Amino acid sequence: MTMYVDAGWILNVQIEVSPENTPIRDWGALHCxxxxxKYERIAGEPYYEEAATRAATFLHTALRLRPFTDYNASIGIGCIRAYMEASGTPINRPSGDWAKLVADIRADEADLTETARLLREWSA
Structure with missing residues (x-):
């Protein structure tokens, strides 16, 4: 199942997971x-074909572009959890696993491909 989301969907997740109403720092980054x-190649053929890869873009983009003034990691993880659950493959990992993934993305030790691989493994 392919689920498309918009900025409003991310803002709903933000309300659920951030401890306060975190201001948006960059509307362009939120839109991105x-x-x-849902980036697509040509003629409607999906580039990110599986839920894990699509979900990985949320955390990866949140950490790279920092659309919010704070809690980008929490919001990105919240988006992954909501997206994967809606896609029928929920992920429930200890907070230490998420913290390591966040640190690895920030340190350029985990790119989008590695993040998606972990999500695939974690949802199995």
Missing amino acids: MAERH
Whole structure:
């Protein structure tokens, strides 16, 4: 199942997972966070074909572009969880696993491909 989201969907996740109403720092980055997961090649053929890869774009983009003034990691993880659950493959990992993934993305040790691989493994 392919689920498309928009900036409003991300803002709903933000309300659920951030401890306060975190201001948006960059509306363009928020828009990119919403649009990146559905990037398509040509003639409607999806580039990110599986839920894990599409979900990985949320955290990767949130950490790279920082659309919010704070809690980008929490919001990105919240988006992954909501997206994967809606796609029928929920992920429930200990917070230490998420913290390591966030640190690895920030340190350029985990790119989008590695993030998607972990999500695939975690949802199995």
